Amino acid sequence: MERPLSARWALAGLLLAAPLLGAEGAVPPIRFEAATAAVGAGFRHHTRTFPGEFSEVLGMFTSGGASVAVADYDGDGDLDLFLCDSELGTESRLLRNDLEAGRPETLRFTDVTREAGLGGGNDAHSIVSDAVFFDADDDGREDLLVARFGTPILYRNLGGGKFEDVSAGSGLAKFGNTIAVIAFDADNDGRLDLLFANYFKPVNLLDLPDHHVLPNDLDAATNGGGVTFWKNVTEKAAPDGKSRPIRFVEATEAAGFAGFTGWALDLGHADLNNDGWQDVYVACDYGTDRLFFNHRDGTFRDATQAAIGFDTKKGMNVDFADFNHDGWLDVYVTNITDEYMKECNMLWSNNGDGTFIDLAKETGTCNTLWGWGAKFGDFDNDTWEDLFVVNGLRSAGPENYIPTLVEMIIKPGIDFSDVASWPKIGAMSWSGRQKKKLFHNLSGQLFKEIAAEAGVDNVADGRGIGIADFDGDGKLDLYQANANQDSIFYRNRTENVGHFVELDLRGVRSNRDGIGARVALKVAGATLIREVNGGNGYASQSAHRLHFGLGRSTAIESAVVSWPSGQKDTLILPIDRLSVIEEGKGVVPR
Amino acid sequence: MRVQARLLVPIAILLSLSFAVAALAFGASDPYAAALAAVAKDDTGGALPLFEQALEAAPDDLRVANDYRKAVIAAQAYDRALDFFQRLTAAHPKAGNAWLNYGYAYVDKIPVAGSITRVILANGAITQFGKSIQSARTWVALYTRGNSYNYWPTIFGRAPLAVTDLEEALGLARREAEQGRRLRVHARTWVALGDAYWKTDRKESARSIWREGIGRFPDTPEATELAERLARIDAPKNGQSLDDYLAAKLDPAVRVDTSLDGLWSDP
Numbered sequence: 001m002e003r004p005l006s007a008r009w010a011l012a013g014l015l016l017a018a019p020l021l022g023a024e025g026a027v028p029p030i031r032f033e034a035a036t037a038a039v040g041a042g043f044r045h046h047t048r049t050f051p052g053e054f055s056e057v058l059g060m061f062t063s064g065g066a067s068v069a070v071a072d073y074d075g076d077g078d079l080d081l082f083l084c085d086s087e088l089g090t091e092s093r094l095l096r097n098d099l100e101a102g103r104p105e106t107l108r109f110t111d112v113t114r115e116a117g118l119g120g121g122n123d124a125h126s127i128v129s130d131a132v133f134f135d136a137d138d139d140g141r142e143d144l145l146v147a148r149f150g151t152p153i154l155y156r157n158l159g160g161g162k163f164e165d166v167s168a169g170s171g172l173a174k175f176g177n178t179i180a181v182i183a184f185d186a187d188n189d190g191r192l193d194l195l196f197a198n199y200f201k202p203v204n205l206l207d208l209p210d211h212h213v214l215p216n217d218l219d220a221a222t223n224g225g226g227v228t229f230w231k232n233v234t235e236k237a238a239p240d241g242k243s244r245p246i247r248f249v250e251a252t253e254a255a256g257f258a259g260f261t262g263w264a265l266d267l268g269h270a271d272l273n274n275d276g277w278q279d280v281y282v283a284c285d286y287g288t289d290r291l292f293f294n295h296r297d298g299t300f301r302d303a304t305q306a307a308i309g310f311d312t313k314k315g316m317n318v319d320f321a322d323f324n325h326d327g328w329l330d331v332y333v334t335n336i337t338d339e340y341m342k343e344c345n346m347l348w349s350n351n352g353d354g355t356f357i358d359l360a361k362e363t364g365t366c367n368t369l370w371g372w373g374a375k376f377g378d379f380d381n382d383t384w385e386d387l388f389v390v391n392g393l394r395s396a397g398p399e400n401y402i403p404t405l406v407e408m409i410i411k412p413g414i415d416f417s418d419v420a421s422w423p424k425i426g427a428m429s430w431s432g433r434q435k436k437k438l439f440h441n442l443s444g445q446l447f448k449e450i451a452a453e454a455g456v457d458n459v460a461d462g463r464g465i466g467i468a469d470f471d472g473d474g475k476l477d478l479y480q481a482n483a484n485q486d487s488i489f490y491r492n493r494t495e496n497v498g499h500f501v502e503l504d505l506r507g508v509r510s511n512r513d514g515i516g517a518r519v520a521l522k523v524a525g526a527t528l529i530r531e532v533n534g535g536n537g538y539a540s541q542s543a544h545r546l547h548f549g550l551g552r553s554t555a556i557e558s559a560v561v562s563w564p565s566g567q568k569d570t571l572i573l574p575i576d577r578l579s580v581i582e583e584g585k586g587v588v589p590r
Numbered sequence: 591m592r593v594q595a596r597l598l599v600p601i602a603i604l605l606s607l608s609f610a611v612a613a614l615a616f617g618a619s620d621p622y623a624a625a626l627a628a629v630a631k632d633d634t635g636g637a638l639p640l641f642e643q644a645l646e647a648a649p650d651d652l653r654v655a656n657d658y659r660k661a662v663i664a665a666q667a668y669d670r671a672l673d674f675f676q677r678l679t680a681a682h683p684k685a686g687n688a689w690l691n692y693g694y695a696y697v698d699k700i701p702v703a704g705s706i707t708r709v710i711l712a713n714g715a716i717t718q719f720g721k722s723i724q725s726a727r728t729w730v731a732l733y734t735r736g737n738s739y740n741y742w743p744t745i746f747g748r749a750p751l752a753v754t755d756l757e758e759a760l761g762l763a764r765r766e767a768e769q770g771r772r773l774r775v776h777a778r779t780w781v782a783l784g785d786a787y788w789k790t791d792r793k794e795s796a797r798s799i800w801r802e803g804i805g806r807f808p809d810t811p812e813a814t815e816l817a818e819r820l821a822r823i824d825a826p827k828n829g830q831s832l833d834d835y836l837a838a839k840l841d842p843a844v845r846v847d848t849s850l851d852g853l854w855s856d857p
Contacts, residue, residue: 218704218706218707219703219704219705219706219707220704287704312703312704312705312707313704313705314705336705339743339744339745340709340743340745340746341705341706342705342841342842342843343705400745402745402746403745403746403747406709406746409706409709409710410709410710410713
């Protein structure tokens, strides 16, 4: 969208002022410490090895799957990790957080995969690609959906640290090459629905009947898997406390998603027009992203053309934040920006009228190389949400695959969709060893890249990011999942951070997780907004908890929760602690 | 090769007036004149078939093809132009300027294409420029292909090819100057060859050629461009390194001014 000239001048003025704004506040330098082994959070992801002559090409195209999901699965008050693995013979892992309450130094994870009944999913027909915790049956326990190139697996949380595979009776039996999944309440009926991003069309890549499964155009492909939408029709838990069988029915067409056949790589939900209903953004590889506004009934209209226009970029990630405190959630999308392909990311600043303007260049968040997961979080509690972005496709030998690839691309009449057209990569690297990016938000106008100073400029092949205050010290930590490599757990060691509040929302009429609920805090004259989300960000699910930095403020002028049910609760919040918020009651004991 | 779009506006107005005069002079039966008249009336859609008619009659006419492509850009009829030049060159394979403009038609489409399609278009352009050179090793053909190579990221190894073409183009430009035909447009050779030297890690050669260019074409926009490069050759200027400066200058997402007007008008 073209921004009016006057607005551009206003923005230019703000940009000139921004460094001054950033400099005058005594903002502490953000610091992280890699503590993976120290806290027992080590995990190595393995990408899938394909059989047959097209093994290498298919391996390149499916090099995701290094996903992280964060939730308190055992209800003990601290946040646990689920980490996806993709290779045959490997298992995803559930790491239980054994933190002693109030003692951050005791942070320690324990692998409880087997005893929990999890870990499966990679078989001769399926590849694990993503996972999301959500309370599917509203019983107060976090269930787990494991997405696959195949059919998904739904694990019901039985309590006591145990899960049960309930896929068979859930209705989620449709094959898809799913690469990302989110859980949210599309129709505000109090139940969490599922939206799957399907990368390839629904063919079994492990037993290819036809070679023509790759994108039919590298800038405007139309032969991807699109999205599939599943409506949750589980009966609400009965007064006797007994939960009902979890059931979903496919409603892709009824919801308005059926005509879309792009290469969906990530998706996210948020209320982008402040109407109390969740909207959807789909980041697509090889072609235009899509933005869908909710009709306020759980069905959607494709508003892409008017809202953001059509792009030809390689969309990799979706996350949302009100980065400039204007009361509207904005959208951040990673693309590919490298020596050979300069797409620039997109920071869609919300104009508040159903349209968006891309301010990635103006804010300094344009270039993150081969981008993957990106997540907002206020890492120094200064009220402004910062942005961590991981990148890097394939770090292997010294030889670069790109010249080889380009020779294929420029062959006249080449059929990109044919696996046989693509050259083997062998031991070559492709956009590998890229330094991660941490953007410090300077008062909502400009971001400063500080990954090296902050200690997070690793060069792993990053994919997913989980953000949460794992050790309960009031600061957001990071978990970075890497493709075919070891993960990295970063503890936030920033000193002299601002005050904070952290909120754990519990819906009653709304879904129990409070997904889609929005909290607005007024602090020092500024209004900060956050929404609970169900898995936004590529291969990433952060905690459901909402974390607000308050800066130097020791008082919150007002705090209001807007629940998906329509209920609004005014809160009196203690600062510098986690509070549990129940719909209709406000702050309740933990 | 690039100029600010805002500079093109007054130029376009002046050209429109001259086209209108030309149309009157040539008469409506001359398709080129009629095309110019249509352009002057902002009827670029109507002008395109007339330009094509004129080119079919004179396929090697650089000026007609150049004006045609300008109308194509205005009408955003890029695929039409590619199809037309494909037919034209097939029918007239020895028309070097048709091949040259065929290549430019690819370049003209690049800014509206996606990042991968840009690579395909850029390669298509170079292929056609090569055929133009096969037909005649002119300054414009050699400069054009050489400078096109400069737009490719270093990783693709096109920069040494740029040096080869641009050194030959420079020799032709020097020779023409010695013969009294000193065109300002030739200054672009000094710019582009220095860029190619820089991209092949020949820093002193770049410095030398840029300095020579300033001496030969003082007080021109090209001299200013050369000075901007020299100001960054040893250290960043205003926080911008020469690599970053050239990356911005050679950004394929930004429309390149492919007008060849400088060959017959020397402002």
